[in-house]
Structure formats: C-alpha cells, structure tokens
Amino acid sequence: MALDVILVLAGIALLYIGGEALVRGAVALARSLGWSPLVIGLTVVSFGTSSPELASTLAASLRGAPEVAFGNVVGSNIANVGLILGLTALIWPLETTGRFIKQEVPFMLVSSLLLFPLIANGMIGRLEGLFLFVLLVIFLLYLMRREQEDSTVEATFDKEFGGTKLSSAASIGLVILGIGLLVAGAHALVTGGVNLARILGVSERVIGLTLVALGTSLPELAASLVAGLRKEGDIVLGNIIGSNIFNVLCILGITPMVHPLVVDASAVWLDLTAMLVLSLLLWPLLANRLRLERWEGFVLLAFYGLYIAWLFL
Numbered sequence: 001m002a003l004d005v006i007l008v009l010a011g012i013a014l015l016y017i018g019g020e021a022l023v024r025g026a027v028a029l030a031r032s033l034g035w036s037p038l039v040i041g042l043t044v045v046s047f048g049t050s051s052p053e054l055a056s057t058l059a060a061s062l063r064g065a066p067e068v069a070f071g072n073v074v075g076s077n078i079a080n081v082g083l084i085l086g087l088t089a090l091i092w093p094l095e096t097t098g099r100f101i102k103q104e105v106p107f108m109l110v111s112s113l114l115l116f117p118l119i120a121n122g123m124i125g126r127l128e129g130l131f132l133f134v135l136l137v138i139f140l141l142y143l144m145r146r147e148q149e150d151s152t153v154e155a156t157f158d159k160e161f162g163g164t165k166l167s168s169a170a171s172i173g174l175v176i177l178g179i180g181l182l183v184a185g186a187h188a189l190v191t192g193g194v195n196l197a198r199i200l201g202v203s204e205r206v207i208g209l210t211l212v213a214l215g216t217s218l219p220e221l222a223a224s225l226v227a228g229l230r231k232e233g234d235i236v237l238g239n240i241i242g243s244n245i246f247n248v249l250c251i252l253g254i255t256p257m258v259h260p261l262v263v264d265a266s267a268v269w270l271d272l273t274a275m276l277v278l279s280l281l282l283w284p285l286l287a288n289r290l291r292l293e294r295w296e297g298f299v300l301l302a303f304y305g306l307y308i309a310w311l312f313l
Contacts, residue, residue: 008215018183025166029166032171048219065208066263071208075210075214085236086303089297090298094292106283111244122263124263126256193208223235224240
C-alpha cells in the first residue's frame with residue numbers, strides 16, 4: 001500500500017511539472033511564431049493545463065480502467081467549478097465581463113449536456129469521439145474570429161508567460177520534456193490509484209472522480225489561486241471554463257478515438273448530473289452584478305463537499 005501511495009504522489013508531482021513545462025515551452029514557441037495572446041490562450045494554454053487529464057485518461061483507458069478514465073474527466077470538471085472556483089472566490093471576489101455569460105458558460109453547459117445521450121448506450125465510441133473533437137475545433141475557430149482583446153490582455157499575458165525568452169530549440173525541448181513527464185506521471189498516478197482502490201475496497205469510479213481528478217486538476221488550482229490573489233477574475237474564469245470545455249470535447253474526443261470508452265450509464269448518471277448542476281448554478285451566480293462573491297464561492301465549495309461526502313457514504 002505504501003508503494004501505491006508513493007506512486008500516486010509521484011504521479012501528481014510529475015503531472016504538475018510536466019504540464020508546466022509543456023505550457024511554458026509551447027507558449028514560448030507560439031510567441032516566437034507571432035501568435036496573439038488570445039489565440040495562444042484559447043489553444044496552447046487551455047490544452048496545456050488540460051494535458052494532465054488527457055494523459056491520465058488515455059493511460060487509464062489503455063490499461064482497461066474506463067471507470068477511472070471517465071471519472072477523471074467528470075470529477076475534474078466538478079472540482080474545477082466546485083472546489084477551485086469556490087476556493088478562489090472565497091479568497092477574493094471575482095469580477096468578470098458579460099462575455100463569459102453570453103458565450104463560454106453556455107457552451108460549457110451544452111458540452112456537459114451532450115454527455116447524457118452519448119453514454120446512454122454504455123459506450124463512447126470512435127465516431128462519438130470524433131464528433132466531440134470536431135465541436136471543439138468549431139468552437140475554437142468561432143472564438144478566434146472574434147474581435148481581438150484590448151491591450152490589458154497583452155500586458156497580463158506577458159506578465160504571466162513572457163518573463164523568460166527562450167530559443168526555438170529550448171522551447172521544443174521543454175515541450176518534449178513536458179510530454180515525457182506527463183506520460184510517466186499519468187502511468188504512476190493511474191497504477192497507484194487503481195491499486196489503492198482495490199486494496200481499500202473503493203470502486204475505480206470513485207477513485208477516478210476524487211483522487212485522480214484532484215491530482216490532475218492541480219495546474220488549474222495553482223493558476224486560479226495565483227490569478228485570484230492578483231484580482232484577475234477573467235483569467236480565473238477563462239482558465240476554469242476553458243478547461244471544462246477542453247476536458248469534455250478534447251479529452252473525451254481524443255481518448256475514444258484511440259480506445260473506445262465503455263461506461264456504465266446507470267453508475268455515472270448522478271455524477272454527470274452533479275457536473276451539470278454546478279455548471280447551471282455558476283451561470284446565475286456570475287450574472288449577479290458580473291461578480292462572484294465570497295458567499296457564492298462558499299455555496300460552490302459546500303456543494304462540492306456534499307458531493308464528495310455522498311460518494312464515500
């Protein structure tokens with residue numbers, strides 16, 4: 001058991017370091033190619049912060065643990081809104097623009113709703129995966145065609161990612177290193193998590209929804225807490241909402257194309273409902289004066305706590 005705990009902790013650490021290396025290297029490479037902060041944020045950063053979830057979901061699927069794979073995605077989305085957004089708002093109220101309420105949040109809701117009919121037959125196959133991935137591409141193309149953001153976005157982006165100038169070779173090296181660490185970390189986390197589930201008598205679904213999901217959400221947690229302390233509400237919400245959209249459309253798009261996911265619809269129905277309820281709850285909370293207050297953060301956090309308690313009780 002001790003070895004499995006070490007594997008889980010090592011896996012989480014490797015996923016975090018690998019995700020950071022991948023994002024930093026890819027951002028530096030994209031900047032050297034002249035990409036705008038908006039395009040980089042929507043593609044490189046969103047994909048990079050979701051890379052631990054992708055690596056661990058693929059690893060779980062290929063190891064024959066589809067409950068861990070699917071639970072990781074759903075659990076990460078629940079943790080992103082309930083735990084990370086709730087905790088960040090408790091530290092400092094988050095102010096935002098109406099753009100998230102009109103565009104990103106509705107699309108997050110639509111992508112969450114799509115999972116209900118997709119799992120009804122007990123499997124997300126290659127065609128369903130392709131459908132989700134095509135939706136992601138359409139969404140990104142739509143966002144990229146919008147009018148460019150103002151100069152404050154450029155300044156904020158450079159403060160976050162532009163401190164160190166890297167050569168193309170160094171950027172590519174960081175990307176390769178990040179991918180390697182992600183693969184190793186995913187293997188360690190999934191192996192240790194599945195073994196712990198069997199030892200403790202907990203279902204692989206619960207391990208995926210909690211332990212694996214929390215471990216792979218560390219990049220979003222770290223980025224959101226730092227941005228929250230800087231009072232950058234749009235960055236926090238963009239990170240969380242973008243990650244949730246990527247988790248469903250990208251991870252559940254790519255993974256079934258590599259290896260179809262067999263899902264017990266009756267077992268995950270309530271988990272999907274919890275994910276959808278949190279997303280629905282976020283919409284009116286944000287619409288209230290375009291601000292997420294501390295008490296609203298507490299509501300999100302309390303919902304997450306009750307959900308986790310229900311899983312184990």
